[in-house]
Amino acid sequence: MSEGYNELKPAVRTLLGPGPSNVHPRVLQAMSTPLVGHLDPEFLKIMDETMGLLRSVFQTRNRLTIPASGTGSAGMEAAFCNIVEEGDTVLIGVNGLFGERMCDVAERCRARVVRIDGEWGKALDPDPFARALRGNKVKVTAVVHAETSTGVLQPLVEISKLTKAYGSLFLVDAVTSLGGVEVETDEWGIDVCYSGTQKCLSCPPGLAPITFHERAMEALQHRASKVQSWYLDFSMIERYWAGDRFYHHTAPISMIYALCESLRLIDKEGLEARFARHRKNSDALKAGLEALGLKLFADPAHRLPSLTSVWIPEGIEDAAVRGQLLREFDLEIGGGLGPVKGRVWRIGLMGHSSNQANVLLALAALDQTLNRQGYACSGGTEAALNEYKKI
Amino acid sequence: MSEGYNELKPAVRTLLGPGPSNVHPRVLQAMSTPLVGHLDPEFLKIMDETMGLLRSVFQTRNRLTIPASGTGSAGMEAAFCNIVEEGDTVLIGVNGLFGERMCDVAERCRARVVRIDGEWGKALDPDPFARALRGNKVKVTAVVHAETSTGVLQPLVEISKLTKAYGSLFLVDAVTSLGGVEVETDEWGIDVCYSGTQKCLSCPPGLAPITFHERAMEALQHRASKVQSWYLDFSMIERYWAGDRFYHHTAPISMIYALCESLRLIDKEGLEARFARHRKNSDALKAGLEALGLKLFADPAHRLPSLTSVWIPEGIEDAAVRGQLLREFDLEIGGGLGPVKGRVWRIGLMGHSSNQANVLLALAALDQTLNRQGYACSGGTEAALNEYKKI
Numbered sequence: 001m002s003e004g005y006n007e008l009k010p011a012v013r014t015l016l017g018p019g020p021s022n023v024h025p026r027v028l029q030a031m032s033t034p035l036v037g038h039l040d041p042e043f044l045k046i047m048d049e050t051m052g053l054l055r056s057v058f059q060t061r062n063r064l065t066i067p068a069s070g071t072g073s074a075g076m077e078a079a080f081c082n083i084v085e086e087g088d089t090v091l092i093g094v095n096g097l098f099g100e101r102m103c104d105v106a107e108r109c110r111a112r113v114v115r116i117d118g119e120w121g122k123a124l125d126p127d128p129f130a131r132a133l134r135g136n137k138v139k140v141t142a143v144v145h146a147e148t149s150t151g152v153l154q155p156l157v158e159i160s161k162l163t164k165a166y167g168s169l170f171l172v173d174a175v176t177s178l179g180g181v182e183v184e185t186d187e188w189g190i191d192v193c194y195s196g197t198q199k200c201l202s203c204p205p206g207l208a209p210i211t212f213h214e215r216a217m218e219a220l221q222h223r224a225s226k227v228q229s230w231y232l233d234f235s236m237i238e239r240y241w242a243g244d245r246f247y248h249h250t251a252p253i254s255m256i257y258a259l260c261e262s263l264r265l266i267d268k269e270g271l272e273a274r275f276a277r278h279r280k281n282s283d284a285l286k287a288g289l290e291a292l293g294l295k296l297f298a299d300p301a302h303r304l305p306s307l308t309s310v311w312i313p314e315g316i317e318d319a320a321v322r323g324q325l326l327r328e329f330d331l332e333i334g335g336g337l338g339p340v341k342g343r344v345w346r347i348g349l350m351g352h353s354s355n356q357a358n359v360l361l362a363l364a365a366l367d368q369t370l371n372r373q374g375y376a377c378s379g380g381t382e383a384a385l386n387e388y389k390k391i
Numbered sequence: 392m393s394e395g396y397n398e399l400k401p402a403v404r405t406l407l408g409p410g411p412s413n414v415h416p417r418v419l420q421a422m423s424t425p426l427v428g429h430l431d432p433e434f435l436k437i438m439d440e441t442m443g444l445l446r447s448v449f450q451t452r453n454r455l456t457i458p459a460s461g462t463g464s465a466g467m468e469a470a471f472c473n474i475v476e477e478g479d480t481v482l483i484g485v486n487g488l489f490g491e492r493m494c495d496v497a498e499r500c501r502a503r504v505v506r507i508d509g510e511w512g513k514a515l516d517p518d519p520f521a522r523a524l525r526g527n528k529v530k531v532t533a534v535v536h537a538e539t540s541t542g543v544l545q546p547l548v549e550i551s552k553l554t555k556a557y558g559s560l561f562l563v564d565a566v567t568s569l570g571g572v573e574v575e576t577d578e579w580g581i582d583v584c585y586s587g588t589q590k591c592l593s594c595p596p597g598l599a600p601i602t603f604h605e606r607a608m609e610a611l612q613h614r615a616s617k618v619q620s621w622y623l624d625f626s627m628i629e630r631y632w633a634g635d636r637f638y639h640h641t642a643p644i645s646m647i648y649a650l651c652e653s654l655r656l657i658d659k660e661g662l663e664a665r666f667a668r669h670r671k672n673s674d675a676l677k678a679g680l681e682a683l684g685l686k687l688f689a690d691p692a693h694r695l696p697s698l699t700s701v702w703i704p705e706g707i708e709d710a711a712v713r714g715q716l717l718r719e720f721d722l723e724i725g726g727g728l729g730p731v732k733g734r735v736w737r738i739g740l741m742g743h744s745s746n747q748a749n750v751l752l753a754l755a756a757l758d759q760t761l762n763r764q765g766y767a768c769s770g771g772t773e774a775a776l777n778e779y780k781k782i
Contacts, residue, residue: 206643252597
């Protein structure tokens with residue numbers, strides 16, 4: 001190699017931040033599979049298999065269930081820009097960064113955005129949704145199922161029922177839940193649901209699995225105007241994925257190899273077993289953090305199994321601790337965002353990263369690091385091990 | 392694995408279509424590198440290296456020179472949506488599918504589009520650009536450097552000078568040229584230039600390298616409205632890549648590993664040597680095709696070294712030949728698009744795929760397949776070998 005350019009040998013990290021999570025070796029191996037063309041009969045078979053497996057994870061029969069060619073945020077944009085037109089009223093629940101982002105995205109689609117604001121760290125109450133739906137002709141109601149910025153798991157069924165009662169489409173962000181926490185797209189009456197590959201699916205970032213119910217497809221088909229994004233226009237992308245295979249854009253082939261492989265791993269594990277694993281490891285982590293004397297951030301009634309948020313103790317500096325964890329333990333955890341920047345940590349246990357060894361590592365590493373920073377604590381790993389002993 | 396799911400073992404193809412091209416083993420290996428986080432100090436270094444190497448390939452000093460998180464078409468959309476606002480006049484040269492696509496993308500950005508139509512297979516004449524620039528207040532003038540649908544290489548300098556004379560920004564699609572054919576962004580006065588990774592850069596599809604000159608950045612900074620795409624909004628993405636590293640969306644880490652590695656390979660080979668290699672192999676292929684009695688499609692004065700288009704002989708069926716090439720030789724070549732669908736083939740020799748062995752394989756395989764289909768021909772490989780003997 002030319003002088004000055006290094007070999008590609010980044011550190012080997014344990015990824016317990018808000019995503020990406022660690023990728024299973026089989027999925028990494030799939031990434032390096034030599035490519036076939038995006039119209040090759042062998043690739044079309046892989047596309048079909050990927051769609052089938054995605055339907056299982058989304059628990060849906062929706063025909064249009066595909067990976068959009070971008071990261072989770074592209075999924076958010078695809079969800080809004082395909083069904084929202086200029087002047088449409090969109091109702092958005094905001095109790096974290098990703099609800100905020102939804103408002104921004106919807107406004108760029110020229111929607112009239114009605115916000116339902118809630119407290120960061122708490123779930124949203126359905127009542128204000130009922131009032132807003134009553135008082136407005138709402139085309140789309142959108143909420144975040146798993147708020148990555150707070151670690152809150154949002155109950156969806158009541159809000160979904162309200163949207164049905166008032167003829168609104170129901171749009172859900174499942175970026176940090178899909179594949180780690182129940183997402184029952186059909187059973188819960190979700191019309192558009194999107195996710196990202198780098199969280200509980202444990203794939204590298206780069207694709208946004210997304211599913212459209214027929215109700216959403218109808219809204220797309222009856223638009224008065226073209227979708228403002230050519231790249232994410234599902235009226236065309238549908239033809240390539242689920243229609244006559246008409247070329248739209250070159251599919252990100254290697255990423256789809258990886259997603260397909262990660263979905264096979266999920267299929268093998270089984271959704272129920274996978275959800276139970278996420279709950280178990282999360283419970284152990286939470287018990288350990290509390291034993292260390294730390295206070296959890298999210299409302300106890302609505303805590304995510306895939307991401308745990310915890311207050312940073314008084315007097316402890318965020319960056320110093322996270323830097324030390326990275327340097328001494330090759331361990332990544334996440335910092336806070338928005339109003340809780342510098343005040344909470346976010347510890348992800350997603351997909352392949354959700355295992356007992358990582359829980360114990362996180363607690364032991366935090367124990368040592370916090371003690372060195374002058375915060376006396378102990379007993380984290382013991383509490384976690386006790387939690388594992390429970391059935 | 393569960394019953395019914397296959398191992399991921401697609402056929403090993405020689406990819407001589409319009410992209411993706413074959414990926415160098417080192418780049419495939421980079422794809423399977425375990426991930427670090429998108430804000431990890433080690434990843435930030437890889438981002439910096441990638442930007443530096445991209446600047447070399449684009450031959451630019453533009454600070455904002457990055458891979459956008461989508462395929463080449465996302466690059467096209469990013470180019471337009473960041474600098475075009477509602478009502479802006481955009482002048483677009485159309486002599487192939489990708490010029491057409493530009494019009495569609497610009498219209499979705501609510502531009503007033505003025506088309507300069509040209510013949511498929513011929514380069515665009517600067518004169519109508521001069522007239523249109525004189526008669527309109529044109530904010531952006533856009534052309535395709537290497538028309539993947541026709542195999543035409545568009546000269547850019549004269550059109551660029553006209554844009555400067557009339558105060559228009561100059562936007563160029565270099566999807567099928569960057570890394571295989573000269574693209575002198577700064578020297579030629581290009582303001583926005585984008586590409587894709589799966590052509591002459593020989594990386595998997597999934598990223599769109601793009602560069603913005605200060606003139607384009609100014610247009611972005613002085614917008615009256617927000618960029619309509621949140622996902623591709625470079626006023627925010629710039630902060631993550633070239634500013635204070637503020638989180639925007641999770642970068643497609645593995646794809647960036649791969650791009651970085653492919654750019655290192657280009658740097659090692661040297662741009663001039665790489666361009667010469669593309670020309671040499673293309674000349675040999677063209678000589679061989681003509682020896683087989685086939686007629687080339689693109690105007691001889693403006694033929695692309697990275698993609699050769701050739702008329703399908705009378706009475707020969709497109710799908711039968713391409714199917715046989717794939718089945719018997721594991722060889723992919725491309726069919727025609729739009730008005731020349733079923734009438735031309737497109738043979739790419741891009742990046743890692745551009746080598747003597749592939750030229751000889753393509754000619755021998757076409758020879759055998761065409762003869763079986765009743766088209767008598769011979770002498771393709773000999774003509775190519777003679778071409779290689781020339782200095």
